[in-house]
Every structure is written in structure tokens, then in C-alpha cells.
Amino acid sequence: MEPAVSASKGKHEPVPSKKQNKFTNILANKKTLSLNLFAWLFLAPYLIFYSWFMLYPIIKGFIISLYKWTIGNERTFVGFGNYKTMFQDSFFWEALGNTLYFVLISTPTLVIIGILLALIVNAKLKGTGFLRSAFFLPHILSISVISSIWVFVLQPYTGLLTSVLKSVGVTNEIFWLNSTNLAWFSILLATVWWTIGFNMVLFLAGLQEIPDDLYEAAKIDGANSWHCFRYITLPSLKSVILLVVVLQSIGSFKLFGQSYMMTNGGPGTSTRTLVQYIYETGFRTNDMGLASAMSYVLFLVMILFAVVQFKFMAKKD
Incomplete structure (x- = not known):
């Protein structure tokens, strides 16, 4: 005996009329509009401050x-006259060269040391909690404090480093801040000590995202620590490395406090960076137009540098 067929089977569902569809669409649009309105209301305070303190100065500066x-x-309109003057200024090219030099020596150093410190604190050893705090604490200090500390440490005759070197038998006085190469080394040393904690935290976050199963499987297959680092850790950290490289490059392009407070751009002008030269042009020479032109060139150089880095890292991936 065949089962009874439900009376409702075979019957079609009632089709909504055009009026009902139109009413539903109106309600959906009103709901979306109200949500968008609330979102813009919450965003409005930020957008107002961002436009006033970020976008407006950028446009005004140009x-x-x-x-x-x-x-x-x-003010006297000169068109691109300030840019022409800038490109003919040998001090501008020297300051830009000094800035590029610091970017090239600081970025790889801070990336490599940041990875090494992250590997150390990520190891399951006693005292890593203290090491994390010790490595990161300098990052919370201001640049004036950092510079003052390192001027004291690197002072000839009475400096802390000089005293340590004398205790191990070094008798010659080393003038860390009065020689071009040593001055750059001193600025780099202070910068590493100040900023390395932030890079370490970023790399540490990347390391903790790598599954332990990958390392266990690699060890079962006979891989040693170097193989694990080369074929698992580094490829897994590529996105973090790109982020740190870009952020560190931008930060190095904006170098000002360390060189200004530790060496005042010296000896001579050998450590004067472009930001320091912009500051001197704008607030000492009182040439705001030329200083603004230099700022825009620095801005374009940073953008170009970041784009090249993204392209290069993307190709390697």
C-alpha cells in the first residue's frame, strides 16, 4: 500500500507581490542607511582630527x-623655484646621502638582531620573561633620554665605556662622537638599543604563530636546528620581516634626535641627516618654502623605497 501523500505536497508557496518586494527593499535600505549613519557618526571625531592635523598640513605644506x-x-609665489634651488644645493645631497647611508646600515642590523632576540626569548628557558622586559624597556624612553644616556656612556676620558675599556687594558682614548665612522657607529648603537625591543615583539608574535607540528615533523625526518630555521622559521616570518623592514626603513629615514643630540650633525656635517637639514633650513635660516620642498622630496623618497621593498619581497615569495 502506497503511503498517503501529504495534502500540502505539490502546492506552490505563495509568491510575494511586487508591493511586498518593494516594501521589503525599502526596509532593508533604511536599515543599511541607519547602520551607515551610525558608523559615520562614530568615525566623525577621528576623521575630523585626522583631516585637520594630517591631511590639511600635507596639502598646506605643498x-x-x-x-x-x-x-x-x-609670501612670494615662485612655482617650483624652491625645488630647483634644493637640487642645486650640495648640502641637500650630502644630507640625503647621510640619511640613505644610515637606512642601509640600520635596517639590516635591526632586522637581524630583532630575529635573534626573538629566538632567544621564544626559547623555553628560565628567565626569558625577564629578558623580554629588559629588551623592550628602552623603547618606552624618550629620544632625549636615550641620547643623554649614550652621550654619557660614550664620553671620552670619563665615559662609562671608556672606563670599562681602561679596566681591560685599553689605554688609548677613543673619541666616539668626534670621528665620522665612530659617530655613525655610536648613533647606530643608540638606535639599536632604543628600538630593538619593538622589532623583537613583532618577530616574537610571528614565531608563536608557527605550529610546533612543523618542527616535530622536520626533526623526525632528520632535520637539525639550522634546517628548521632556514626552511620553516624564515619562510614563516616573511610577512613579519617585510613589515619590520618597511617600518624600520621609514623610521631610519626620519632620523633626527640621535644625530642632533649626540653629534649635532658632526663632525662637520658628516652625520647631518635630511630631517636635521630641513629643521635648520626652516627654523634657523627661516626659509619655510625651501624646507617644505625638502620635506616633500623626503616623503617621495620614502614612498619609492617602500614600494621597491614590497615589490622585491613579493617577487621573492
Whole structure:
């Protein structure tokens, strides 16, 4: 005997009318509009402050770069005259070269040391909690404090480093901040001590995202520690490495406090960076138009550098 067929089987569901569809769409659109309105209301305070303190100064700065202007005097429109003056200025090229030199020596150093410190604190050893705090604590200090500490440490005759070297038999006085190569080394040393903790934290976060199963499987297959680092750790950290390289490059391009407070751009102008030269042009020479033009060139160089890094890392992937 065949089962009874349900009375409702075979019957079609009622099709909504055009009026019902239209009403439903209106309600959905009103709901979406209200949600968007609330979202914009919450975003409004941030957007107002961001536009006023970030976007407006950028636009205003470009406008100023087209004028010959000193504070207290009327502006004179010169078009791209400031840019022409800048490119003919040998001090500008020297400052840009010094900045590029620091970027090239600081970025690899901070990336390599950051990875090594992250590997150390990521190891399951006693005292790694203390090491994490010790490595990161300098990052919370201001640049003036950092510079003052290292000026004291590197002071000839009475400095802490000089005293340590004398205790191990070094009798010659070393003038760390008065020789070009040693001055750059001193600035790099202070920068590493100050910023390495932040890079370490980023690499540590990347290391903790790598599954332990990968290392266990590799050890079962006979891989040693170097093989695990080369074929598992480094490939897994590529995105973090790219982030640190870009952030560190931008930070190095903006170098000012360390060189200004430790060496004042010396000896001579051998450690004067572009940001320091922009500061001196704007606030000592009082040439705001030329300083704004230099700032925009620095901005474009940083963008170009970041784009090249992204392209290069993407190709390697």
C-alpha cells in the first residue's frame, strides 16, 4: 500500500507581490542607511582630527613649497623655484646621502638582531620573561633620554665605556662622537638599543604563530636546528620581516634626535641627516618654502623605497 501523500505536497508557496518586494527593499535600505549613519557618526571625531592635523598640513605644506616665504613676511609665489634651488644645493645631497647611508646600515642590523632576540626569548628557558622586559624597556624612553644616556656612556676620558675599556687594558682614548665612522657607529648603537625591543615583539608574535607540528615533523625526518630555521622559521616570518623592514626603513629615514643630540650633525656635517637639514633650513635660516620642498622630496623618497621593498619581497615569495 502506497503511503498517503501529504495534502500540502505539490502546492506552490505563495509568491510575494511586487508591493511586498518593494516594501521589503525599502526596509532593508533604511536599515543599511541607519547602520551607515551610525558608523559615520562614530568615525566623525577621528576623521575630523585626522583631516585637520594630517591631511590639511600635507596639502598646506605643498602649497608653501611653491612660495618663497619667511615667517613674518609676505609670501612670494615662485612655482617650483624652491625645488630647483634644493637640487642645486650640495648640502641637500650630502644630507640625503647621510640619511640613505644610515637606512642601509640600520635596517639590516635591526632586522637581524630583532630575529635573534626573538629566538632567544621564544626559547623555553628560565628567565626569558625577564629578558623580554629588559629588551623592550628602552623603547618606552624618550629620544632625549636615550641620547643623554649614550652621550654619557660614550664620553671620552670619563665615559662609562671608556672606563670599562681602561679596566681591560685599553689605554688609548677613543673619541666616539668626534670621528665620522665612530659617530655613525655610536648613533647606530643608540638606535639599536632604543628600538630593538619593538622589532623583537613583532618577530616574537610571528614565531608563536608557527605550529610546533612543523618542527616535530622536520626533526623526525632528520632535520637539525639550522634546517628548521632556514626552511620553516624564515619562510614563516616573511610577512613579519617585510613589515619590520618597511617600518624600520621609514623610521631610519626620519632620523633626527640621535644625530642632533649626540653629534649635532658632526663632525662637520658628516652625520647631518635630511630631517636635521630641513629643521635648520626652516627654523634657523627661516626659509619655510625651501624646507617644505625638502620635506616633500623626503616623503617621495620614502614612498619609492617602500614600494621597491614590497615589490622585491613579493617577487621573492
